[in-house]
Amino acid sequence: MHYQDVNCLNLKTMDFKNTSYIIMGGTTGLGLSAAIALKEKGANVLVVGRNLESCKKAEAILGPINISLSGDATDPETAKTAIQMAHDKFGTITGMFHVAGGSGRKWGDGALDKITLEGWNKTMELNLTSMMLSNQAMVNYFLEHHKEGAILNMGSVLGYSPSPKYFVTHAYAAAKSAIIGFSKSIASYYAEHNIRVNVIAPSLFITPMAKRAAENEDILSFLKTKQPLDGGRPGASEDINSAVLMFLHPDSKFITGQVLAVDGGWALSEGQYQ
Template sequence: MARLDGKVAIITGAASGMGLAGARLFAAEGAVVVMTDVAEDALRREAAAITAETGATVTARTLDVTSPQSWADVVSGTVAEHGRVDVLVNNAGIHIAKGVLEAELEDWNTVMAVNTTGVWLGMKSVIPHMQAQGGGSIVNVSSIAAIIGGEADAGGAAYSASKGAVRSLTKHAAQWFAKDGVRVNSIHPGSVFTGMAAAAGFTKESMGAQLGGNVPLPPHVGDPEDIGYGMLYLASDEAKYVTGEELVIDGGWTTR
């Protein structure tokens, strides 16, 4: 039996990076996967590829995580098509590399809208369905920037604040909805080599070399699948007694 057999999962930011890695793993483990993103072309291409690779039921739905109506459309459409929502992975996020003094109000509001408000809207949209069906699992992707300072936030003050808010919001929701069988946990990635890092001119080797002073475990930078496996564990019934926890996946960065 696969680890997510019979579960319906919505994953945000699924067109690339960690969200895409999670979608691939979820599909391979038997889930019905609803991949969402604002990058429509990449999203539909990747969803089709996963379907071809796994034979799983994978759909692509455009989602602006900052929009209540967009959330309502995705969740109602998922329930209409599949009957339930068992898992929500709030993975979508952005980063603006400006500090406290450099950031403008527009920068701050943009990052907070995607990284924090988007997580709140996602939970607000799916929890009533999870309550009605007797439970579910929510996985919120935060960051080690919610735990430590310095290079962990790559110079982004709003990013650090937004991910700290996700950390606290996760614990709030875990407490209030445990009675309904709804588990809410957060993942805190460290350095991960994604398409965004590649677009910035890094290779995995150069990124690892730059971060070797912070991350003790070679190659000093993770793969998107490393975070995807954390999503998979928290989404599965293997984590049925886990809620309000922080799963740090960072190669040992926060041990320093």
């Protein structure tokens, strides 16, 4: 059997010219790193962040062609505004990467016997509702303009691979697990429109949200056996970039409904305590 016109992805030579992306939560950490990687490959990028100062810094890093929007991802109007801005600026939108989310610890997320209703609701709002709103707005854009496109959502290994001693936030785990189910469900429903939806599930990365864990020597020691790749270190923002580029590139047109762990071996390893 002979197949013709098969495009193989080569990350080093991957070309993103004439593509445009929105990154929800793209002004710091993993989102900003992905934005930089896309920009370096030739894409146009609009990044969304809650903090006006971080938006200005992101714009300075990404350069004059790219733009930012200060807004709360849990506000239904934020994603809609971002999409209109990107369409007006770039003429079209190729895809969206939803990174926005966060820990609900300060509102009361934790172990189930201690979790507060506020902690539960806020964590769901930050991680699941915000993603639903951005995905809904992006799908509506693709349908309205009769365009195919890609959506990539940020999950977490904690959505399916718990670590009970150091990472006890049951609302966060539930939200990240729900992201997988939601993404697979909409990937199935909109596949006939060539709208692709996938999920990246990272382990512990050095991000502003991970400050508590990244400064705890016991947790860092535990990580050496829990995510043992490359010396047993926390992930760096750049470690997800290859996966982001692969999922978002238009040539990945036969990939949807997938969950890719970028976790240093977390889900495969037991992890040892001192």
